[in-house]
Amino acid sequence: MSKEMLNALDTLEAEKGIAKEIVIEALEAALISAYKRHYGQAQNVEVEFDQKKGNIHVYAVKEVTEEVMDSQLEVSLKDALAINPAYEIGDKIRFEVTPKDFGRIAAQTAKQVILQRVREAERSIIYEEFSQYEKEILQGIVERQDNRYIYVNLGKIEAVLSKQDQMLNEFYQPHDRIKVFVSRVENTSKGPQVFVSRSHPDLLRRLFEQEVPEVYDGTVEIMSIAREAGDRSKIAVRSFDEDIDPVGTCVGPKGQRVQAIVNELKGENMDIVEWDEDPAVYIANALNPAEVSDVIFDLENPKSCTVVVPDSQLSLAIGKRGQNARLAAKLTNHKIDIKPESQMAEFYAQLDAQEEAMADAADEMMLEDENLSTEE
Incomplete structure (x- = not known):
């Protein structure tokens, strides 16, 4: 031998x-x-x-x-x-x-x-190869499914797509070609295991990088993504070049760029809004397509605000089953309470009373300090 x-x-x-x-x-x-x-x-x-x-x-x-x-x-x-x-x-x-x-x-x-x-x-x-694709998009072919996973052939390995990583508006059939986001790669005792997703927010990020050259080269940056996979998403973008409109760039001529992404995600609606350093402007943009009259921040909690909209815009701002408001809150990382203009007289009165009470409390503290100084 x-x-x-x-x-x-x-x-x-x-x-x-x-x-x-x-x-x-x-x-x-x-x-x-x-x-x-x-x-x-x-x-x-x-x-x-x-x-x-x-x-x-x-x-x-x-x-x-x-x-x-x-x-x-x-x-x-x-x-x-x-x-x-x-x-x-x-x-x-x-x-x-x-x-x-x-x-x-x-x-x-x-x-x-x-x-x-x-x-x-x-x-x-295989592990070394696919660990390099972590957080990236790969194209695969649906092989089969069981009660736990859909199995997607990526060439050298079969990845798993769990139920929570699937899109509610999609039905997967054997031999379907789909783009998947590689969420994580693990080296288990049975060999490497690749987990992929169709619902991950970063799938959108990678799709925009593929379709929009300005996003890929960093001229336009995606600042935040809020997604309810298969239904609707909001994407906040900004440009580092004053001559480039970040929203228009992502939408593309006649909406071609964003439409390619919508088609890939089987009709998922996209709201692309402009990010702004001013939280009030950013929140107003995030509630697109509704018009916003005013954004009032809670004095005790800056991450909480009341958004005022015309009465005719209230249902649009809130959205179907509260979706528009929910996505805007997630996109901006703020708690948003939406009120119509017709209810604001009472609200402004409460706000004025709150500010007056805080001013009175401050005056009392100053008076106490002065009395203490006089006694000394």
């Missing part, structure tokens, strides 16, 4: 990139276990693989002692000196104990070790 073994190791190194030393180390460890299984002794056994000839030798390692208590583990000083006068008590001596039929066992073990190393190497290569 010597030539075949050496040829197999050379092939592994050339084709799979698995170093011979790694395989030989694993092989020697496996052969010790095989020796123990077949011959019942391995606690003082070493296996050596001859890398030049491909031969395998088994050695029993014994310690030199004055008196032998266990002949399998020890050798007397007298016998050791007969072998070599330089031996002393405590030295280790290797005696070859290679069984005559060990070649057959070694061949079987070698085959198992090589197959295992090949599988591990292939898994490692």
Whole structure:
């Protein structure tokens, strides 16, 4: 088996990139276990693989002692000196104990070790390759589905699409070609596992990078995304070039750019709004297509605000089942309370009363400070 073994190791190194030393180390460890299984002794056994000839030798390692208590583990000083006068008590001596039929066992073990190393190497290569695609878009083909996942063929591996990562308006059939977002890649005991998504907000980000060159090169930046996958999304964008309209750039001539994304997402509606440093302007933009009259921030909680809209715009601002307001709140990271202008007289009165109360409290504190200073 010597030539075949050496040829197999050379092939592994050339084709799979698995170093011979790694395989030989694993092989020697496996052969010790095989020796123990077949011959019942391995606690003082070493296996050596001859890398030049491909031969395998088994050695029993014994310690030199004055008196032998266990002949399998020890050798007397007298016998050791007969072998070599330089031996002393405590030295280790290797005696070859290679069984005559060990070649057959070694061949079987070698085959198992090589197959295992090949599988591990292939898994490692696939993991390294697909971990580089994490947070990116790949195109795959729907293979099959069960109660837990839809399985998407990405070429070298089958990715899984969970129910929460699927879009509610989509039905997946075998052989369908779909673009998926690689949400994470894990290296499990069963091999690499790739998780993909169609509902992840960053799928939108990557689709805009593909369709809009200005987003890809950074001239236009996507600042925030709020998405209810398969139904509606809001995207906030800004431009680093004053001559470029970020919203118009993303929409494209006659809406071609955004329409390509809408088609990919099976009709998911897109609201593209302009990001602004002024939170009031940004929130008003986020409630598009509704018109906003005023944005009033809570004095105690700057992340909470009341948005005033004309009475005729109230239902549009809130949206179907509150969707427009909900997406705007998520996009801007603000709690938004929408009120019609007809209800604002009472609200402004409450606001004035609140401000007056805070002013009175401040005056009282100043008066107390003055009294304390006078007493001192």
